[in-house]
Amino acid sequence: MAYLYETHLHTCLTSGCASARGRDYIAYYLDAGYSGIVVTDHFFRGNCLVDRNLPWREWVKEFCRGFEDAQEEGARRGLDVFFGWEETFEGDDYLVYGLDKEWLLEHPEARHWTRRAQYRAVQAAGGCVVHAHPFRQHNYIREVCLAPRLIDAVEVANAGNREQYYDVLALRYAEKLGLPISAGSDIHHIDQVEAGDLYGVYLQEKPKNASGFAAMIKGIRDTADLKIGEGRLESREDETIRIPLKILNENERPISRNFWDFLERG
Numbered sequence: 001m002a003y004l005y006e007t008h009l010h011t012c013l014t015s016g017c018a019s020a021r022g023r024d025y026i027a028y029y030l031d032a033g034y035s036g037i038v039v040t041d042h043f044f045r046g047n048c049l050v051d052r053n054l055p056w057r058e059w060v061k062e063f064c065r066g067f068e069d070a071q072e073e074g075a076r077r078g079l080d081v082f083f084g085w086e087e088t089f090e091g092d093d094y095l096v097y098g099l100d101k102e103w104l105l106e107h108p109e110a111r112h113w114t115r116r117a118q119y120r121a122v123q124a125a126g127g128c129v130v131h132a133h134p135f136r137q138h139n140y141i142r143e144v145c146l147a148p149r150l151i152d153a154v155e156v157a158n159a160g161n162r163e164q165y166y167d168v169l170a171l172r173y174a175e176k177l178g179l180p181i182s183a184g185s186d187i188h189h190i191d192q193v194e195a196g197d198l199y200g201v202y203l204q205e206k207p208k209n210a211s212g213f214a215a216m217i218k219g220i221r222d223t224a225d226l227k228i229g230e231g232r233l234e235s236r237e238d239e240t241i242r243i244p245l246k247i248l249n250e251n252e253r254p255i256s257r258n259f260w261d262f263l264e265r266g
Ligand SMILES: [Zn+2]
Pocket: 010, 015, 017, 018, 042, 047, 188
């Protein structure tokens, strides 16, 4: 028996681009057969509604409102709700799992993290950093930026990706690097649930908490453990990068290598 979890979800109390409250999702996800969701609202440098001028502890309390609203309703109806967030750098976005409000309250430096600092701190705290939709090429993204040494896993299927080949490239990237994989809906609005366009991961056990969830994500290596759209990861051989690509080493310095060459020799 496997348990289905949403890995990528936004609420309108915290994310500027979402229209659903955390609590609004609960009944829909239960109906869709999920055991739980992770709330991953946009963090300090992302499209976050919380005033960045607030003192850190106040900022964290406000930031957690979207999650807490979902958690309260989830507890009432029997859906696991875990805390996470999504931070953005130069168009490259990362989902962070496994830490909680108490941890954040004690770590004001999190708002200024570099990718390297993020990876190290999250790793030290037993969490997990997942590169979200690494090959998305929307007009608000100027370049594809990869930091393969500063992530634990790759989101290889994202229901919010407009083009299927973004996901095909992400899977190829994860496989070349031997990294764990994940899939998520990147949901912002209820109409996406109504359309049945939900992604997620199948876990063999129910994680006890956010840190258990993070540990289990690091163990996913088979696309059979992902809930994704039909044929979503099938290559059609038209996958290519149409905007500049930057690959960073473990010190966040660019490595100048052609993408295909990089994928071949990684
Ligand atoms: Zn958003």
